[in-house]
Amino acid sequence: MAQEAKNQDLPPLVTRKAVKTKKELDLLLGDKGARYYKEMEVFPVDTAALKKTLDATCKSRLRTWLEICAHCSLCADSCFFYLANDNDPKQIPSYKIKSTLGELVKRKGNVDTKFMINCMDTAWGKCTCCNRCGMYCPHGIDMGVMFGYLRGLCFSQGFVPHEMKIGSCMHWLYNAQMDVTVEDYVETCEWMAEENEEYYPGLEIPVDKVGADIMYVVNAREPKHYPQDLAEAAILFHLAGESWTVPSKGWEGTSLAMFAGDWACCKQQVEGVYAAMERLKVKRYVGTECGHQHRATITEGPYWAGRKSGEPPAPGLHYVEWVLEALETGKLKLDPAKKIKEPVTLQDPCNYVRNHGLTDVTRKIMSYIAEDFREMSPNREHNFCCGGGGGMNGIGRYREERNIGLKVKREQILATGAKFVVSACHNCWDAIRDLEEVYKIGIKWSFLKPILLEMVIVPDHLKPKEE
């Protein structure tokens, strides 16, 4: 009782507005979700605002999809959650969207708290917005797109998973998914360059170099948790002789705001990156080995920023595109004797494969690095989500659901016979790491950078001078 009374005096954690101050952020971080979700259970729905948003943004495309769905269930086995949950009909994409967004639209936003919590639990806990179902619907109904939209509605009403609320707040405050400031980032760059300069003379991480060919953008986890990734990127650019730079402001390419459905924040986030492209007058953008970084900044970002062309200010490449180009032009030379001998398989990330067509690029890279490359089945655009996309990896409330979902990827990997998974995406990498932790199938996994670094031939003039 005493605890409850105390809680009542605290400022609320559940709010309809995005959280944009350090004070509120600390409050959210101070709670592990218990008070947050308890508050949510009695948090009222602003039905008038919901109706207004629906009227303004739920247009013919979404309404038509909801209306013409033939209820044929052909989307069922396109969804890895359906398969992983022993063909549970409640996991059919059509059912999931019909019982949430479909009802919401039908009732013109006149729904209650319990209904909204179910929407949240479905939009984040039963869908990773991998968009696979849309490829299998005869009408071309993309339920992943609809769940993305539903996430936006949920966010605007305050019904958003704890970690996603925090994620969007981080972007508002730091223009990054984690509390890494511009100063922290620049310092990390300097540190990594110094750390490795001994082995790679002349190595630098040029910050804010105007007119560079490449602007390299990362995922905040790299400076925060494994700065070595940043060093690896720098070494590979250095060995390839690229003219490159990292921006100080606008250094982060990811967007948890996209997973959270905080569209205003998505706009702010991506505009920071575009401003850096323009400020530094770079020829191209290269984003790190992260799927949603590419989706947020290159594929969807231009629309949030109001760019009618649908293109960012400078052409945007995913890291794998740069790697292939460097290999094909001979900028990076690999030692064929060091090719991976054991069987290797490849995880196709939804965000730049199904949703940006980079199917052949990674396969060509595999031909440079692996002697026994084995495809998962299905693969390319038809590959299954790793199981942790769309923010799923980071949400404690759905950990159990996530772990069940991982079974599909587990079976796919086991069927290849390979014990080594290459994954050029942070989310996939995490999901596969967790898969091993949960199911212990004896696999290892890696980004491309460490593999390339093992194999790359250092040109003589870049080798350290012998004493």
Add this chain to the structure above:
Amino acid sequence: MYEFVSGPLALISFAIFFVGIIIRIVWYVKGLDWQLDRVAYSEKLGAGIKGAARSLFHWLLPLNRTTANHPVFMAVTYLFHICLVLTPIFLMAHVVLIEESWNISWVTLPDKVADYMTLAVIAAGIFFLIRRLTDPNVKILTTASDYIVLAIALAPFITGYIAYHQWELGAGYKFWLIIHILCGEIMLIAIPFTKLSHFVLSFCSRIQLGMDYGIKRGGTKGRGIAW
């Protein structure tokens, strides 16, 4: 009665049908929004048209994974739709009626073929009905309107079959003929207002998603989506 249902009522039904589907298409296209949908429809029209063409091609023909994964259901679905659309348009009795009224005509199907096509529609409809009643995946999705829409689509074929074969069934040819015409008119009127609007909106949706893939989701990179 026959004069009324085959005369003014038929005209009214056709008018509602045509005006209705045109309004639905116009409403659909007007509701597309490059920024909300996040697809640069007009700026990248060329890539969009290519994507749309791919999307239509792979689904108008059975060249998609869904057909490979569910061959029986998809075969029945293709057959159902082909017969449902072609039979009434090329049925001799219908063409003759139109020729008498407006003096225009076109090729017709041999009666025997049209008869089998009608049976195919009815058989496929029964297949859909049984599937709806028994398959747990379909059951959970099914609403009353799914049955109503199926009934609306099948009724003209069942009654047409009865009328063509002049089965009395306690009511007589004239009765069944009038009921058949009424059922056809109900279907025409229902198309713009119900899920049957997929008659045109499915094309709109396929084109839209094709444009989305063609423009944004990699259509301009690599080989374009493999449906």
